[in-house]
Every structure is written in structure tokens, then in C-alpha cells.
Amino acid sequence: xxxxxxxxxxxxxxxxxxxxxxxxxxxxxxxxxxxxxxxxxxxxxxxxxxxxxxxxxxxxxxxxxxxxxxxxxxxxxxxxxxxxxxxxxxxxxxxxxxxxxxxxxxxxxxxxxxxxxxxxxxxxxxxxxxxxxxxxxxxxxxxxxxxxxxxxxxxxxxxxxxxxxxxxxxxxxxxxxxxxxxxxxxxxxxxxxxxxxxxxxxxxxxxxxxxxxxxxxxxxxxxxxxxxxxxxxxxxxxxxxxxxxxxxxxxxxxxxxxxxxxxxxxxxxxxxxxxxxxxxxxxxxxxxxxxxxxxxxxxxxxxxxxxxxxxxxxx
Numbered sequence: 683x684x685x686x687x688x689x690x691x692x693x694x695x696x697x698x699x700x701x702x703x704x705x706x707x708x709x710x711x712x713x714x715x716x717x718x719x720x721x722x723x724x725x726x727x728x729x730x731x732x733x734x735x736x737x738x739x740x741x742x743x744x745x746x747x748x749x750x751x752x753x754x755x756x757x758x759x760x761x762x763x764x765x766x767x768x769x770x771x772x773x774x775x776x777x778x779x780x781x782x783x784x785x786x787x788x789x790x791x792x793x794x795x796x797x798x799x800x801x802x803x804x805x806x807x808x809x810x811x812x813x814x815x816x817x818x819x820x821x822x823x824x825x826x827x828x829x830x831x832x833x834x835x836x837x838x839x840x841x842x843x844x845x846x847x848x849x850x851x852x853x854x855x856x857x858x859x860x861x862x863x864x865x866x867x868x869x870x871x872x873x874x875x876x877x878x879x880x881x882x883x884x885x886x887x888x889x890x891x892x893x894x895x896x897x898x899x900x901x902x903x904x905x906x907x908x909x910x911x912x913x914x915x916x917x918x919x920x921x922x923x924x925x926x927x928x929x930x931x932x933x934x935x936x937x938x939x940x941x942x943x944x945x946x947x948x949x950x951x952x953x954x955x956x957x958x959x960x961x962x963x964x965x966x967x968x969x970x971x972x973x974x975x976x977x978x979x980x981x982x983x984x985x986x987x988x989x990x991x992x993x994x995x996x997x
Contacts, residue, residue, distance in 0.1 A: 707880045709837030709969065712995045714987075716755050716765040716799075717888075717974070718962040719930020720950035721748045721791075722808060723784040724773030729953050737774035741784055744952040747960050747979065748791040751951050754982040755962070756796045760995055762964075763835050765799055768930040768948065769806025769845075769890030771826065776811050776818040785825055802842065805829045806890035806931065810846045815853045819844075830861050832868055838967055839872055839882035841865070845889035845929070848911050869922035884925040884972060892929040892947045895936040905932045919943055926972050928965075934958055935976050946974060966994045 723745065724738025755765055772784035795801060803826040810829070811818045819829055829844040844861055851858035872885050893912050894900050902908045907915070919927065926944035934956035936947035949958040959978040964987055966973045973994060977987075 706834040706836060709883045711836075712966060712968045712997055713763045713836045714760070714964060714966045714991070714995060715763045715835070716962050717768060717928045717946070717948055717965055718751060718765060718951050719768040719890075719948045720770040720806070720933055720952055721767065721788060722770040722773045722950065722952045723788050724780055725953040728773060737778045737780035737784075739780060741773070741787065745787050745791050747951050748788065749794065750960075750979045750983065751962055752792060752794045754979055755799065756794070757983070758986060761796070761798055764802055765795065766802040766804060766842075766888050766928070768804045768888055768928060770808045770930065771803065771806065773808055775808055776821055802833075802888070803827055804842055804888050804890055805844050805846065807846055807849070810844070812846075813850045813853050814846050814857075816857060819854065819857060830864065834882070836967065837880070837883040839885045841868055841885070841887045843887060843889040845891040845907070848907055848915070849891055869918055873922040883969060884967060885923055886972070887919065887924055887927040889927065889929050891931050892937070893927060893945050894938070895932060895947060896938055898940050916941075916943065928963075944972065948976060951979075964991060966991050968994055968997065
């Protein structure tokens, strides 16, 4: 246990230190990163049993899938700049049985990640609870790092958000307000022409719950944000020049591009709720664009990234 924690904390340190050095503010050419989502240890057993309100007393399948994802990412060349996990790290809600074991075993599976690939964690509803409280947010931060933060990588500004504060902050309104103030500051600085800081080549957002699944005007349900907050965020992101929003939560691939803003919904490392396969998304960032492709774990391990994406990285 001590060894796992030690390696994990070093990975977390790289996320907040190694990626925020001044050199990362400068564009140095194309690079790639990995977006993954929903390892959600315990859901596969709970889904099979038809008891998704329970924590899921078995999670060996998700541990193995996470190890396969790590293996596939480690062998990529060139190496990804980082790997981000967009929420629902485990299935057991805060304060329920199996939570501690699921978190411990996920950290164990992730510790095989090559030290040159920092890990970035995003909070999901199962990580915080559907209605988060100050206590559940503090518990998450203690285990995985801040629930919202920014970092620069290769001239690109990345914003990690706590989407549960958009969805239902009724039990922690002060935390919601704090993120709102911080986010407005980040977006204003990113879009300001008078800022003394370098202007980012792109601005990317990572959160768990998608703004929408297919269309900005779709009806709201469990898998997207409510229409009111959705439209507010879309307008704010567009004004600030955000290029793409990456999310998970849906356990299927979805998304769309409207008004120049790409909404990317990636399926899960773990339990699949549709026709997609266990996988991760490879994202290539060029000076002019952000190109992404979802790969099954099996295909990525066997063949790596397509030549088309490799050529973009060599430009």
C-alpha cells in the first residue's frame, strides 16, 4: 500500500508541477495526449446484477482493463504529453462499502503508467456523490488531487472542472461559487489581448458530465447538463475561444461540433452501455486544430496510432 501511494503521489506531483513550468506556456510543435474516462471499478458487476445503486463487490475486470489501457499508452511513440481520466474513477459512492478497496486497486493499476506520462484526474458523480457536499469534495481532493485546476502544456491552456457543481451544488453552494469565480478569471485571462501572459494556442476543457450528447438544444437527462447551465457554459466557452470540451459519463461515444466548439464524449475504459468497446481517445494537437480518434484497447495495443495521426505529429 505504501509503495502504491508513493508512486501515485509522484504522478500527482508531476501533474501540478511538471506541466506548469514556464516552458510549457510556449508552443513548440504538435503533440498528443490521451483522454480516458470511467474506469469505474465495480460497475460491470453491478450492471450485470441490475443493482447499479450498489457499490459492486467485484472489480477485477476493470482493474485488468485499466492495466491494458496503461500498457497500450506506455508503448505509444511519440509519448503522450499526459493522460487524463475524465471522472467516475470508481463506482462506490462516498461513504459506501467497497470505496476504499476500489480506490486502492485503481491506484495500483495506474502505477504502471510510464513516469514520463503525467496523470490528470477529473472528478465524476460517483467520485463526489450525485449531490456533493464539502466533506465528499474534501475526500476526493485528499485521494486524487484538486477538483478543479488549470495547467499549461506545450502552449495549450487546459482547464479541469468539477461538473457536479454545475449539475447539483445544493449541498455546497459556496464551493460552486468559488469555482465560478475561478473559472471566470481563467476564461478572461485566456481571451484577454492585454494580458502579460502568453496567449494560449488553444484552450481545452475537461469535465465529467457532457454539455450535451448530440445537440446543444437536446432535452436534458441524466447524461447531460441541464439546458440552462449548458447554454451559459457554451456561451462562455465560445467567447473565451475554447476549442474543445472533453467528457465521459455516457459510457458511449457521442458529441458534436457547434459554433466552432467541439463537444467530445468518450466511452469508458470500464463498463460499456452501448455498442462501443473498452478504449481510450488519442488526441493530436496541432497549431491549427485538435484532432481526436477513439481506439479500442485491443487495437491500440496491437497496432498503435494510425499513420494519419503520426504524420500530423511529425509536421
